[in-house]
Amino acid sequence: MLIQTRPDPSPSAHDRVYRGLRSRIMHGEIPPGQALTLRGIGKDFGVSMTPAREAVRRLVAEGALQLSSSGRVSTPDLSNERIEELAALRALIEVELASRALPRAHMALIDRLQTINGTIADAVRAHDPVGYIRTNLEFHRTLYLRAQAPAMLAMTETVWLQLGPTMCKLYGRMRRSEAPHFHRHIIAALKAGDEPGLRLAVRSDVTQGLRMLTT
Amino acid sequence: MLIQTRPDPSPSAHDRVYRGLRSRIMHGEIPPGQALTLRGIGKDFGVSMTPAREAVRRLVAEGALQLSSSGRVSTPDLSNERIEELAALRALIEVELASRALPRAHMALIDRLQTINGTIADAVRAHDPVGYIRTNLEFHRTLYLRAQAPAMLAMTETVWLQLGPTMCKLYGRMRRSEAPHFHRHIIAALKAGDEPGLRLAVRSDVTQGLRMLTT
DNA sequence: CGGGTGCGACTGTGATCACATAGCGTCCAT
DNA sequence: ATGGACGCTATGTGATCACAGTCGCACCCG
Known part of the structure; x- marks a missing residue:
């Protein structure tokens, strides 16, 4: 066989x-x-x-x-209400996923997250919107994979998918660009095993990122 | 035209x-x-x-x-882990939907919910599993429609869909049956405008209903 | 020069067909 | 009687075709 x-x-x-x-x-x-x-x-x-x-x-x-x-x-052109809803869904589910991943987050995972974060900074410096979006999502997915919750991860990816074209529009016109600020908070909270801090950091990262999407 | x-x-x-x-x-x-x-x-x-x-x-x-x-x-035969995940998703999203529906819940809505609740009790008495599931979901959907959040409602219905066959298996073997207990708490919290109570009641209804599903 | 009309190309829908493959029952040999 | 190999049938896949609706563009008339 x-x-x-x-x-x-x-x-x-x-x-x-x-x-x-x-x-x-x-x-x-x-x-x-x-x-x-x-x-x-x-x-x-x-x-x-x-x-x-x-x-x-x-x-x-x-x-x-x-x-x-x-x-x-x-491809859909989302209304502001729809974007707000999808952001709320991201906040709800991703906070839960991060929380479930926290007990299983070894140092190797944190290292990988830091590496990915560096790649994100590179993409920002290179003004590469697609690379930025891809590595940013890879950062989140890498964390959430540790939650061992495939149904929740699938649902989150569906939300990302719905927001894809909208992110295209945003980051296309995004001139001044800064590295993802809250990712450092996420990593710090993971290192400290600080669950409330992690929840807050993930929620902030998601909502801050999405706030720029509403026209 | x-x-x-x-x-x-x-x-x-x-x-x-x-x-x-x-x-x-x-x-x-x-x-x-x-x-x-x-x-x-x-x-x-x-x-x-x-x-x-x-x-x-x-x-x-x-x-x-x-x-x-x-x-x-x-049709899928869900593992216990999958069922737990889907139940957690229901709890997360439906609590949010109920919370968003609360400010818009007029008396007419509450009346309709009470009517549907009566229909659920009928289905239970008649030992009609399909009727029970359908009216139970109708109860939840009627409430959540007031939240004006179509993306969240769609996601919730997707979760219901995934749980459909599993509910079939459960309610097929369900002998002694009682009317949905927490629905009265939901209605009471809606009447009182009690948001924390509503969140707790919805969460309890979902998790209690799903706890019976795990083999 | 502007607007309405009609034609043509384009697009999605659904049916049918040819093909590869997986299941499954049967039949034969030991 | 039992185990294995063979062959048939049923099933999914992808291509192609005919058809209907729609969109756009050009042409013509005012």
């Missing part, structure tokens, strides 16, 4: 398309309101309409894309 | 299939681990495989169905 060295070699076409689009959307590579076509997506990924349609359906279900009344697909 | 009297007359086939399956799953009409086939679903709804596939993909994206490695589709 062969052991699968690659757990997912799935040559499945719709999965490739799904992952590709999801990554582009979550990392803010597509501005809000951008129109997409099934045939265009299919051509981009070298597949026919069928897998493109499945990937789009899935992303619509996750709120990463929206369908107009006539079925045209585009 | 004609005004659409019916905002969604959508004769769209995949939407019919999606809504139908979603309702069945959320209300606990399908036990966990139940295998489904695209051609079977298509025949049930009188459509071809294509809309059935799209509906299934969407439900998989929402966690209401799972795909085996070979692509076979079935």
Whole structure:
């Protein structure tokens, strides 16, 4: 019996398309309101309409894309109320995830977080919005993975996905840029094992970041 | 220019299939681990495989169905850890929704909640698990609709959806049954405008209901 | 020069088909 | 009688096609 060295070699076409689009959307590579076509997506990924349609359906279900009344697909342009809601959801769930990760946060994890934080600073200095968003999310995901709570992490990533195009719009016009300020608080609270401080730091990081998103 | 009297007359086939399956799953009409086939679903709804596939993909994206490695589709059989996580998510988000609904809760809303609560008691007396689950969710949704927070409500409904088959298994073996106890606390807190009491009552209702789900 | 109208290309939808694969029952050999 | 191998059937996947609706653009008329 062969052991699968690659757990997912799935040559499945719709999965490739799904992952590709999801990554582009979550990392803010597509501005809000951008129109997409099934045939265009299919051509981009070298597949026919069928897998493109499945990937789009899935992303619509996750709120990463929206369908107009006539079925045209585009990235959503969020209202301020929607952004506030999604920020509140991030605050609720991510605080819980951080809290659950705290007891399992070894020094190796903290080191990795500090490394990622350095990469974020690099992206900021290089004025690389996509790199900034990607590494910022990687910082949070690395922490939350320690919470051993896959359902909560999935839900959080869905929220990130919905905010992707909006973050694209924001960081595109973001001129003066500073390294993520509250990440140091998060790391300090992790080191100290200070749960209330960690909750406050995560909540502050999320809400401060999202406050800049409301027009 | 004609005004659409019916905002969604959508004769769209995949939407019919999606809504139908979603309702069945959320209300606990399908036990966990139940295998489904695209051609079977298509025949049930009188459509071809294509809309059935799209509906299934969407439900998989929402966690209401799972795909085996070979692509076979079935309702998920949740582990205890997963159930605990979903219960924690319900507690987090629903408490927030109730809190946001509180300032807008008129007497008319409270009356409707009491009426629904009576219907729940009827379903319990009639030993009707599906009716119980449906009206119980209707109770919560009626309250949360007042929160004016569609993204949070959607996320909560996604959690309900994931718990649907598990609730089916539970309430199928539920013999002695009592009317939902904490719903009265919720209504009392709404009447009194007591926010801490409301948060506690909702949290208790959710966690107590879900504690029975863990095997 | 401006606006309305009509045509054409484009886009999503759903059905059907060909193909690969996984399940599963059966049949044969020991 | 039991275990294993074979083959059939059922199932998901992806491509293609026909169709209907929509959007846009150009052309024509005032």
